[in-house]
Amino acid sequence: MTKPLDVVLAYHQAWTTQDFDRAMTYLAADLVCHAPAGRLEGAEAFRAFMEPFSRILISSRIIGAFGDETAAMLIYDTSTHPVADAPGAEFHTVRDGKIAELRIIFDRLPFEQARAVHSDRQ
Known part of the structure; x- marks a missing residue:
C-alpha cells in the first residue's frame, strides 16, 4: 500500500514539472478541492483551475512535508512568471491511493496585483 505522503509528493513533482497528465x-475522479477562489468538484474542474498555474x-521548493495513514501536508515556495515569491x-486526504480532497492555501493578492499592472500596460 502506498503511503499518502508518497502519493502527494509524486503528484507535486508531476504538476511542478508541467506534466499535468x-x-x-x-x-480521484470525484476530487473535492477547497481553494481561495472557492470549492471545486471533480478532477476535471480542478485541472481547469490548477493546470494554468503550472x-x-x-x-518550486518543498519546505516541509508530513503525512500519516490518511493524509499529507506540503508547504512549499514557488516562483512564477508574474510573482517571484508565491508560497x-x-x-x-488520500483514499485508495488517490487524492480525494485537497485544501490549498496561498495569498491571491500578489497575483491580483500582477494582473492589474499587466492590464494597465496594455
Whole structure:
C-alpha cells in the first residue's frame, strides 16, 4: 500500500514539472478541492483551475512535508512568471491511493496585483 505522503509528493513533482497528465493520475475522479477562489468538484474542474498555474511556474521548493495513514501536508515556495515569491500550503486526504480532497492555501493578492499592472500596460 502506498503511503499518502508518497502519493502527494509524486503528484507535486508531476504538476511542478508541467506534466499535468501524470499529475491527474494521482487524483480521484470525484476530487473535492477547497481553494481561495472557492470549492471545486471533480478532477476535471480542478485541472481547469490548477493546470494554468503550472504553466506559469518557474520553480518550486518543498519546505516541509508530513503525512500519516490518511493524509499529507506540503508547504512549499514557488516562483512564477508574474510573482517571484508565491508560497503555498496543501492538505491532502488520500483514499485508495488517490487524492480525494485537497485544501490549498496561498495569498491571491500578489497575483491580483500582477494582473492589474499587466492590464494597465496594455
